[in-house]
Amino acid sequence: MHEAILARSFSKHEKRKLGVWAFLSSLLIGLVFCALLKAYSMGPLPALNLQLSRSIDFKVLSIMDASSYHKARDPPSRFQIVEASNYYPKAREHSNSSLKSVDVIQPKNFEPLLAPIQCNFSQPRSDFCEINGDVRLQGNSSTIFIISASKSGTDVAKPEESSWSVRPYARKIDRSVMSKIREFSLKSSAPSGKQSIARCTKNHTAAGVVFSIGGYAGNHFHDFTDVIIPLYITSRQYKGNVEFLIANIKPYWLAKYSVLLKALSKYDIINIDQDREIHCFPSMIVGLKAHKELSIDPSRSFPNRDSYSMRNFTQFLRSAYWLKRNTAISLKDRHKRKPRLLIISRKMSRALMNEDELAAEARRVGYDVVVADARGELGKFARMVNSFDVMMGVHGAGLANSVFLPEKAVLIQVVPLGLEGLSKYDFELPAKDMNLRYLEYKISAKESSLTEKYPSDHPALREPSSFNKGWDAFKAVYLDGQNVSLDVSRFRTTLLKAIEFLHHN
Numbered sequence: 060m061h062e063a064i065l066a067r068s069f070s071k072h073e074k075r076k077l078g079v080w081a082f083l084s085s086l087l088i089g090l091v092f093c094a095l096l097k098a099y100s101m102g103p104l105p106a107l108n109l110q111l112s113r114s115i116d117f118k119v120l121s122i123m124d125a126s127s128y129h130k131a132r133d134p135p136s137r138f139q140i141v142e143a144s145n146y147y148p149k150a151r152e153h154s155n156s157s158l159k160s161v162d163v164i165q166p167k168n169f170e171p172l173l174a175p176i177q178c179n180f181s182q183p184r185s186d187f188c189e190i191n192g193d194v195r196l197q198g199n200s201s202t203i204f205i206i207s208a209s210k211s212g213t214d215v216a217k218p219e220e221s222s223w224s225v226r227p228y229a230r231k232i233d234r235s236v237m238s239k240i241r242e243f244s245l246k247s248s249a250p251s252g253k254q255s256i257a258r259c260t261k262n263h264t265a266a267g268v269v270f271s272i273g274g275y276a277g278n279h280f281h282d283f284t285d286v287i288i289p290l291y292i293t294s295r296q297y298k299g300n301v302e303f304l305i306a307n308i309k310p311y312w313l314a315k316y317s318v319l320l321k322a323l324s325k326y327d328i329i330n331i332d333q334d335r336e337i338h339c340f341p342s343m344i345v346g347l348k349a350h351k352e353l354s355i356d357p358s359r360s361f362p363n364r365d366s367y368s369m370r371n372f373t374q375f376l377r378s379a380y381w382l383k384r385n386t387a388i389s390l391k392d393r394h395k396r397k398p399r400l401l402i403i404s405r406k407m408s409r410a411l412m413n414e415d416e417l418a419a420e421a422r423r424v425g426y427d428v429v430v431a432d433a434r435g436e437l438g439k440f441a442r443m444v445n446s447f448d449v450m451m452g453v454h455g456a457g458l459a460n461s462v463f464l465p466e467k468a469v470l471i472q473v474v475p476l477g478l479e480g481l482s483k484y485d486f487e488l489p490a491k492d493m494n495l496r497y498l499e500y501k502i503s504a505k506e507s508s509l510t511e512k513y514p515s516d517h518p519a520l521r522e523p524s525s526f527n528k529g530w531d532a533f534k535a536v537y538l539d540g541q542n543v544s545l546d547v548s549r550f551r552t553t554l555l556k557a558i559e560f561l562h563h564n
Contacts, residue, residue, distance in 0.1 A: 175207045176247060178223055185229040185289065187346030188245055194343045195257050196267070196304065198334030203269070203345060204257055205247040222246045227306065228271040229289040229349035230281075236274045241306040241332075243269065243345055259339035265300045265326065267343040268293055273307030279433060280353070280456035280485070282312070287319060289347035291372055292355060299325040302340075308332050315437055322379040353459060353489040369492035373462055380438050380463070382445040387468035389564035398561050400426040400554075401444060403433060403452030403460070409475055411453050412508075412544040420547045424554045433457040449557045453543055454482050461490060467564045469496040469557040473545065476507045477523035477537035496560040500545070500553045508542040 178188040193206035226240040248256070270290060275281035294301050301324050305313075308330050313320070320328065329338065350356040360367040377385065388398055400421050402414055411417065418428045426449070433440060433456070444450065444463040451471035452458050461470050470490045474482045482499065490497040504510060504520045513519045519526045519536060526536070 176205050176223075176245070178225075178245075182349070183232060184349035184351070185227075185231055185346055186225050187227070187293070187344060187348055188223060188225055189342075189344050190245070191342045194267070194340045195259060196269070196331070196338045196340070196343070197257055198304070198329075198331030198336065198338070201241060201243050201306075202257075203243055203245045203343070205245060206256065207247055207249050221248075225346045226271070227269050227346040228274045229285045229347045230274060233274075239307075240271045240273050243306075245345060257337045260337045261339065263302060263338060263340045265302050265340075266297055267302050267304055267338070267340040268347075269304045269306070269331070269343065269345045270347050271306045272309055272312050276307075276309055276312050278456050280459040282316070283459050283462060284353045285349070286347070287316065288353065288355065288372060289349040290323065291375065292348045292350065292360060292367060293344055294323050295367060295375075297324075299323065302326040302329060304329045304331045304338070306331055318379055318438055319376075322375070351488070352484050353462075353486070354492045369489065370466070370494055373466070373493050376441070376462055377445070380441045380445075382442060382463060382465075384445050384465040387448040387465045387564060388561055390558065390562045391564065397425055397427040398448040398558060399446065400428045400449045400451065400557075401447040402428065402430045403450065403455075403457040404430050405453055405455055405457065406432065408539045408541065409453045409455050410542045411473070412542050413547070416547055417545055417550065420551060421554055424551065425558065426554070433460055448561055454478050454486070458486050461486065461493065461495060464493070464495060466494040467496060467560075469498060469560050471553060471557060472497070472499045473543060474499050474501045475537065475541050475543055476502065476504065476509060476520065477526070477533070477541075496557070498553055498556055498560075500550055502543050502545065506543055506545055508544070509536070509540070512540070 175192050176188055176190045178186070180186045190203075190205050195204040195206070196202070197204075223245040224242050225245065226237050226242050228237065228240040231237055268290070270286070270293075272286055274285060276286060290303075294303075303320065303324050303326070305328055313328060348359075350359055355367055355369045355372060357368040374385075376382065388396065390398065402411070402418060402421075404414060405411060414430055418430055421428045429443075429447075431443070440460065441463040444460050445465060447464065447468065449469040449471065450458075450461060450464055451473065453473040454475060458470070458472060464470065470486065472482055472486050479501065487497055487499065504515070507520070509520055515521075523537065526533070
């Protein structure tokens with residue numbers, strides 16, 4: 060009925076006229092839609108893409124043209140700035156709102172350039188800043204200047220003078236140790252800004268990486284987890300054309316890891332603790348990128364570049380230390396040689412009290428056995444570890460030497476009471492990332508020396524997870540106050556399982 064009334068309200072001429080207008084309108088809308096599709100196919104619209112991470116503790120605010128940022132060699136159409144609320148007044152106005160838009164005014168003769176600074180304070184293990192352009196480091200003042208200017212010397216978007224602070228050590232969740240790490244102040248300013256700009260006294264053509272070897276450096280596990288592996292993740296992309304600027308210097312540490320430092324950089328180390336020079340770099344990373352305990356997450360390694368993994372890292376170690384074996388023995392070929400077992404000895408806490416008895420049992424099973432503690436010159440010890448097919452030890456720093464084992468070797472971790480969680484993340488998961496076979500032996504209460512301190516029904520023995528008195532108390536009981544004495548007959552099954560793994564290599 061409604062259609063009939065509508066039809067009667069128009070003449071034939073008016074209907075024809077209305078149809079023409081409808082056709083023209085549809086055509087115009089179609090042309091506009093096609094134009095938009097073409098623009099998107101050629102690249103993103105020139106609007107700024109504002110990204111605000113919503114994960115907990117994510118404080119990085121990025122303003123960037125995403126496609127330009129990922130094309131490292133192409134001049135980007137926009138630059139990336141972190142903490143936009145500090146950089147641009149109009150951005151700060153929106154900092155507590157929905158952040159729908161940010162207005163950035165470019166000068167008429169604006170020249171595109173690579174992002175001056177991109178910081179990431181969102182990661183649980185470390186903070187780091189990547190800087191491109193005119194970077195000047197004054198070592199003894201712990202200050203890094205970033206000069207924000209275009210190629211012609213024109214200020215980029217007239218930024219306000221801004222600053223950030225970074226402690227370049229990859230264990231930021233540990234506030235106690237981080238308080239002892241030297242803090243660096245990063246100050247960004249235009250040449251015409253209020254800050255006095257330090258004049259260069261040494262110019263560098265390579266990139267720079269600033270990091271600390273303070274903290275737990277000296278502990279073998281932390282050396283790799285907090286420094287060496289993060290340094291590999293951060294600097295390997297430069298293929299040696301990078302200079303290391305190191306804080307909280309420990310000479311013995313530099314001597315111990317000199318082979319690896321030279322394998323990652325073709326330049327001498329710069330000790331910035333007492334350095335009075337003004338070092339000028341074309342780019343710099345302050346802090347180290349870190350993923351997880353004693354391992355690498357390939358999905359987070361260098362987007363759009365070569366993907367690095369823990370297997371890449373262990374291959375790097377074998378190359379640096381001239382380790383001969385890439386793969387452990389395969390017993391399915393009926394090798395005349397016995398599989399070799401290395402027992403890592405501990406003399407302090409978590410000591411294996413009956414290691415001699417255990418070694419004798421392993422020989423009866425069919426192993427060639429060596430008992431050794433993880434001391435001495437690192438290269439020599441690395442070559443020794445690489446010669447073994449199976450390595451075992453109680454949870455502790457010595458097991459970090461598993462990075463030198465050949466692939467498909469077996470790592471046996473003896474797990475003391477209360478340390479199941481730490482054992483999993485410190486060594487089980489990394490072992491699998493290194494393409495090692497993994498076995499663990501969880502001790503019973505009667506195999507722990509804690510039975511000499513607590514009655515059999517005490518929570519410390521019966522249910523360690525309920526013994527919740529804080530980290531210091533946990534550490535005192537389970538890490539520092541416990542030794543183990545294995546039930547040799549029970550452990551024999553684990554030794555046989557390791558041989559079975561080698562038969563399947």
